[in-house]
Amino acid sequence: MIRNISLEEISDGKLYELNDLVKADCNGCEGCFSCCQGMGNSIVLDPLDIYKLIKNLNKSMEELLKDRIELNVVDGIILPNLKMSGSEERCSFLNQEGRCSIHKFRPGICRLFPLGRYYENESFKYFLQVHECKKSNKTKVKVRKWIDTSDIKENEQFIIAWHYFLISIQDKIKQVPDRAKDINMYALGTFFLKPYNYNLDFYTQFHERLNEAKSIIASVV
Ligand code: SF4
Numbered sequence: 001m002i003r004n005i006s007l008e009e010i011s012d013g014k015l016y017e018l019n020d021l022v023k024a025d026c027n028g029c030e031g032c033f034s035c036c037q038g039m040g041n042s043i044v045l046d047p048l049d050i051y052k053l054i055k056n057l058n059k060s061m062e063e064l065l066k067d068r069i070e071l072n073v074v075d076g077i078i079l080p081n082l083k084m085s086g087s088e089e090r091c092s093f094l095n096q097e098g099r100c101s102i103h104k105f106r107p108g109i110c111r112l113f114p115l116g117r118y119y120e121n122e123s124f125k126y127f128l129q130v131h132e133c134k135k136s137n138k139t140k141v142k143v144r145k146w147i148d149t150s151d152i153k154e155n156e157q158f159i160i161a162w163h164y165f166l167i168s169i170q171d172k173i174k175q176v177p178d179r180a181k182d183i184n185m186y187a188l189g190t191f192f193l194k195p196y197n198y199n200l201d202f203y204t205q206f207h208e209r210l211n212e213a214k215s216i217i218a219s220v221v
């Protein structure tokens, strides 16, 4: 989700890279789960998040859409997000003990929090969202350790490619607004609804789809 607010308002004013120390470690959250409820549709999922949910839960996208995730329009593009439900608006993966039931394969935004990404020049750096996590006694941790993501360099390349692809779709929709629905349905089908081979590497499959999608979107008039 693109936010047009100044970095100074929401962060400590610093940008971080993988090997930098950042004061983000809330030490296992210790009974707090406030960022797993009442988040509306803000926990947006990318194709890797959906790949991992389908693979690890052994459920189809259609089954996930019944009660775990939902589709919403984000900056003009239809994308999936974690569904909050019940009177407390809890994430459907939050268990009775207030812990994440999919911790090992939790989505990228959940791994990142309370860090965010600041995109610039076809790349990004991390920043600390100082008003988001309620714990006051956070300690320093390396960004790389906090994110806890395997194949981190490959993952970062994917995050960059996906982010700028979404920007290119937004630009295309501004150029040809009459085709917004077609473009959205194509992107949704290509990256989320069409099954991946869950025994094969995600990134290779993603980049194959991306290369084809770029030329198809570019040809839309
Ligand atoms: S608000 Fe902070 S301490 Fe609470 S669950 Fe989220 S990350 Fe953990």
Ligand code: SF4
Residues within 6 Å of the ligand: 035, 036, 037, 043, 082, 091, 092, 093, 094, 095, 099, 100, 101, 102, 103, 106, 107, 110
């Ligand atoms: S997936 Fe897990 S970490 Fe993410 S919001 Fe849901 S319960 Fe919290």
